[in-house]
Amino acid sequence: MNLLSGLPPLLLSACNCVSVLQVVGLGNPGMEGTRHSVGMAVLGALAARLGVADRWRGDKHVSGEVILSEVQQTDVVLLRPRLLMNVSGASVAKAAAKYGIKAEDILLVHDELDKPLGKTALKHGGSARGHNGVRSCVDCLQTDVMPRLRIGIGRPTGKTSVERHVLSRFTAEEQKVLDSVLVQSVDLLLSQLCWQDSQCASSPAGGRQAAAQKRKERERWVSPAEDSASAQS
Numbered sequence: 035m036n037l038l039s040g041l042p043p044l045l046l047s048a049c050n051c052v053s054v055l056q057v058v059g060l061g062n063p064g065m066e067g068t069r070h071s072v073g074m075a076v077l078g079a080l081a082a083r084l085g086v087a088d089r090w091r092g093d094k095h096v097s098g099e100v101i102l103s104e105v106q107q108t109d110v111v112l113l114r115p116r117l118l119m120n121v122s123g124a125s126v127a128k129a130a131a132k133y134g135i136k137a138e139d140i141l142l143v144h145d146e147l148d149k150p151l152g153k154t155a156l157k158h159g160g161s162a163r164g165h166n167g168v169r170s171c172v173d174c175l176q177t178d179v180m181p182r183l184r185i186g187i188g189r190p191t192g193k194t195s196v197e198r199h200v201l202s203r204f205t206a207e208e209q210k211v212l213d214s215v216l217v218q219s220v221d222l223l224l225s226q227l228c229w230q231d232s233q234c235a236s237s238p239a240g241g242r243q244a245a246a247q248k249r250k251e252r253e254r255w256v257s258p259a260e261d262s263a264s265a266q267s
């Protein structure tokens with residue numbers, strides 16, 4: 035029942051590019067600005083960089099806010115779940131089903147205690163390592179292959195509990211570092227998407243063919259009628 039079912043693959047026939055990706059910003063809705071919600075902040079920064087920050091739309095079928103965008107020749111579904119972090123996987127799985135996205139093409143952006151603020155790292159799937167949002171995604175998608183972008187938030191100092199640390203807001207001091215972290219994270223995300231694209235570039239004819247195919251399909255991809263056309267149970 036996904037949007038793209040029945041359509042020819044957008045790019046796969048022409049080259050090895052992934053035609054559609056989902057980028058998920060994990061966090062707790064209503065708790066923007068806290069360390070645990072830094073994934074949502076990164077998605078906000080990504081949307082701003084792509085010039086689509088005003089296009090977040092609530093979609094009750096996926097229990098989240100969605101933007102359908104495009105980077106180079108890749109369709110990108112930006113998702114901010116509207117469920118609590120520990121059950122946010124339900125939203126990720128519903129969006130993946132709706133848009134026909136494979137688990138290995140879902141990039142989870144989340145906070146990471148084991149790295150200091152200022153450090154970010156890509157990770158290719160694997161255990162949730164105690165992150166309750168990632169654990170929920172692994173449970174709901176029944177696989178742990180999803181790539182991750184881990185955003186360091188550091189561990190608490192002194193007597194502050196981990197829970198209190200992750201659920202509180204960045205300090206003013208940290209906020210200055212965070213600004214560059216957001217820029218760095220968006221660069222990293224875009225480099226991943228463009229890496230896919232450079233694979234296409236080695237096949238110019240395929241690239242042109244794909245671009246033409248792309249133009250044909252774009253109208254359907256961005257159609258505002260898509261919600262009603264693909265209502266989920």
Ligand SMILES: *[C@@H]1O[C@H](CO)[C@@H](O)[C@H](O)[C@H]1NC(C)=O
Pocket residue numbers: 118120121
């Ligand atoms: C998720 O977190 C909320 C709030 O902390 C809690 O009430 C709820 O029981 C948790 N749910 C699960 C499935 O862990």
